Amino acid sequence: MAIFGLWVINKAGGLVYQRNFADGLAQLTSNEYLVLAGTLHGIHAITSRLSPTGSSSGAHVIEAETFKMTILLTPTGTKFVLLTSLAETSANAVLQKVYEAYADGVMKNPFHTPDMPIRSEVFDTKIAALIEPGHT
Amino acid sequence: MTIYCLYIFDRHCNCVYYHDWHRTKRPRRADEGGGLLLGVSHAISPLPSSAPNSTPETPFTSPRNTLSTGSGVLVAYSGDSIQSQQSTAQSALPLLQTQGAGAPSVVTPSTSSPGLPFDEEAKLVYGRLSGRDESFVSYRTSTYKLHLFETVSGYRFVMLSDPNAESLRFVMRSIYTGPFLEYVVRNPLALMDSRERGIDNEYFRASVDRLIRGLSVFQ
Structure with missing residues (x-):
C-alpha cells in the first residue's frame, strides 16, 4: 500500500503538476515527465477508440507488474493520474479528493491561468495533507 | 463476463493472428496494402484484388492448402489461395462463409461497420504495448x-x-504452451517469422476457440 506520485495533465496533454510521495523513485528530469505525460495523454485517447463494444471511456487503470496508474478524467478534460502500488485500493477516492482540492485551491484562485503549471501553496498543502500523513 | 478478441503480434510488430468472439463493433476489413499480412484472419484480411497477383506462389507455400485437403472443406484463407481457385473477388466471398460451421469467427463482411479498419486497429493495439524491459x-x-x-x-x-475480468495471462500462456506450440511452432508448413504471412491455420484456430470457449469467464 503506497502512493508513489501524482500528475495533473491539462486538456492539451501538458503536465501542469507533478509530485512524488515516495523515496527511492527513479529521478527523472522535468522534460522526461513532460514527455511521459504527453504520451499518456495520447494513450488515453487511443484506448477509447479501441473498444470492442460501442463507445468507451479512456483507460481508467493501467497496471504493470509493480505498480498501477489510476486516471481520473474530469468533464473539462483535465486528467489526474495517481501512481500507486498494485495493492492500493483507495486510489479513486484519493483522486476525487485531489479534484476537490484542485477546484478549491487552483480554480478559485483569480491569479491562476487555466492550463498553466500549478504554483499554488494552498494546493500543495492540501495535497500534502491528503496523501502524505497516511502513506509516509 | 466475456472475452472479446485475441491478437498475436510477432517480434516485428506485425499482427500475425486475430480471433474474435463477442464483438459487437467489428473492425472493418483492412484496405489493400494497408500493411496487414495475409493469413491473419480471413474475416479481416485484405480483399483479394481482382488483378492477377504479381508474385505468384506455388501451392505449397501456403500451409492451408495441405491442411485443408483432409477436411473436405474448400478453404479460402488468404488472398493468394483464393486467387488460385477463383478468378474474381466477388465469387470468392461466398466461399469464406461456407466455412462458418467449422470456424465460428467467420462473418459476413459488414459494409456498414462503424469501427476502424482492422490494420489501423491492430497498429493501435500494438502501439499500446511497451518494450521488453518494461x-x-x-x-x-x-x-x-x-x-x-x-x-x-x-x-x-x-x-x-x-x-471486470481477472487477469487473463494464464489463458494466453496456455494458448502459447498449448495450441501455439502444437499447431504453429511444430507445424513444418507454418511460416514463422515470415514477415509476409500470418500464422493462422484451421487447427490452431479451432483449438484456440475450444480453449477460450471452455473458460469460465467466457459466456
Missing part, C-alpha cells in the same frame, strides 16, 4: 480490459475482455 500488464476502461502476455521469443499475446 512490464505493462493490462489496462481497463469503462467497457473493456486489455491484457498483455509477452513470450521470450518476442511474440505478444493481447486479449480484450470484459472490464
Whole structure:
C-alpha cells in the first residue's frame, strides 16, 4: 500500500503538476515527465477508440507488474493520474479528493491561468495533507 | 463476463493472428496494402484484388492448402489461395462463409461497420504495448480490459475482455504452451517469422476457440 506520485495533465496533454510521495523513485528530469505525460495523454485517447463494444471511456487503470496508474478524467478534460502500488485500493477516492482540492485551491484562485503549471501553496498543502500523513 | 478478441503480434510488430468472439463493433476489413499480412484472419484480411497477383506462389507455400485437403472443406484463407481457385473477388466471398460451421469467427463482411479498419486497429493495439524491459500488464476502461502476455521469443499475446475480468495471462500462456506450440511452432508448413504471412491455420484456430470457449469467464 503506497502512493508513489501524482500528475495533473491539462486538456492539451501538458503536465501542469507533478509530485512524488515516495523515496527511492527513479529521478527523472522535468522534460522526461513532460514527455511521459504527453504520451499518456495520447494513450488515453487511443484506448477509447479501441473498444470492442460501442463507445468507451479512456483507460481508467493501467497496471504493470509493480505498480498501477489510476486516471481520473474530469468533464473539462483535465486528467489526474495517481501512481500507486498494485495493492492500493483507495486510489479513486484519493483522486476525487485531489479534484476537490484542485477546484478549491487552483480554480478559485483569480491569479491562476487555466492550463498553466500549478504554483499554488494552498494546493500543495492540501495535497500534502491528503496523501502524505497516511502513506509516509 | 466475456472475452472479446485475441491478437498475436510477432517480434516485428506485425499482427500475425486475430480471433474474435463477442464483438459487437467489428473492425472493418483492412484496405489493400494497408500493411496487414495475409493469413491473419480471413474475416479481416485484405480483399483479394481482382488483378492477377504479381508474385505468384506455388501451392505449397501456403500451409492451408495441405491442411485443408483432409477436411473436405474448400478453404479460402488468404488472398493468394483464393486467387488460385477463383478468378474474381466477388465469387470468392461466398466461399469464406461456407466455412462458418467449422470456424465460428467467420462473418459476413459488414459494409456498414462503424469501427476502424482492422490494420489501423491492430497498429493501435500494438502501439499500446511497451518494450521488453518494461512490464505493462493490462489496462481497463469503462467497457473493456486489455491484457498483455509477452513470450521470450518476442511474440505478444493481447486479449480484450470484459472490464471486470481477472487477469487473463494464464489463458494466453496456455494458448502459447498449448495450441501455439502444437499447431504453429511444430507445424513444418507454418511460416514463422515470415514477415509476409500470418500464422493462422484451421487447427490452431479451432483449438484456440475450444480453449477460450471452455473458460469460465467466457459466456
